[in-house]
Amino acid sequence: MAHLGGADGPVPPHDRHVIVVGMGQVGMRLCVELQRLGIPVAGVERNPQATSAILARSLGIPVMNGDGGDRRVLEQLRLRQARALAAVGSDDLDNIAVAIAAHGVAPQTRVVIRAGEHEAIAETRSLLPLGAVRDVxxxxxxxxxxxxxxxxxxxxxxxxxxxxxxxxxxxxxxxxxxxxxxxxxxxxxxxxxx
Known part of the structure; x- marks a missing residue:
């Protein structure tokens, strides 16, 4: 089961925060930058031994062990009160799954997806109101x-x-x-x- 904050680490924010799913290099750097800007942040990582997740925790960033596509994890992180969710793992399909789960939990919450040229991206755009798409x-x-x-x-x-x-x-x-x-x-x- 997912674990976050408390005696073992930083306590997660309760509202107006950004949830970052995928604590690889991109996710960890995004969390650090958001934190530098004064925006509360919480990370999610499936692999509790991921080097970037361990580093993020050492920098005071709360990181939950769990699957960002799991509705219970998103509810535990208070997605409905979040200002945004960023699905920035290295796998496009995982990021799409997180976006779909997030849309199911809190359709009003802004979702940012790291995605490349995968054909599933076009299909997802037709299924969900993704809004602005930027080619980074x-x-x-x-x-x-x-x-x-x-x-x-x-x-x-x-x-x-x-x-x-x-x-x-x-x-x-x-x-x-x-x-x-x-x-x-x-x-x-x-x-x-x-």
Whole structure:
């Protein structure tokens, strides 16, 4: 069964908190950043021996041992009182399962999903009102390309389907980030060495 806080660790927040499911590198770093911003946070991790979960606990972040897709775990973490839930595990399908469970427990709570190009993402979008979808890879690519070109940028934002980089003077410039299917360069052939 799930365990959280009390004599063995930090006590979980009761309301206006963010629940982070998946305490790998992404989850742990997200918790640390939210905590730095003064936002109460609670983590969930299936593997009680996960290195990042142990580190998070040592930093004062309450981490529950359990399955983030389990309704009882979400209710124990007071999902209805939370400001958001972030499903950021390394498996897209697990993150989708967490989002569906969260929607079943508290449909009004904002859910953020870490997901890639898995075909189940498109199906999930048709089943749940997911709201805004942001391609974090495109955001990161726009920033990295600008920095490689020695441009002075202070940030990057998405608006609808477009990506913009922010200049130090506060202006935003639209960037086109091509996906592999839209890339104008011919595919590079890789020899198998045979």
């Amino acid at each position: 890879t495109s955001l990161a690519a726009a920033y990295v390309v600008a920095r490689l070109l020695r441009e002075r940028v202070t940030g990057v934002v998405a608006h609808r389907d477009d990506v913009y980089v922010q200049a130090p003077k506060g202006t935003f410039d639209k960037r086109v980030v091509s996906g592999g299917e839209r890339c104008r360069h011919p595919p590079r052939l890789v020899s198998s060495g045979m």
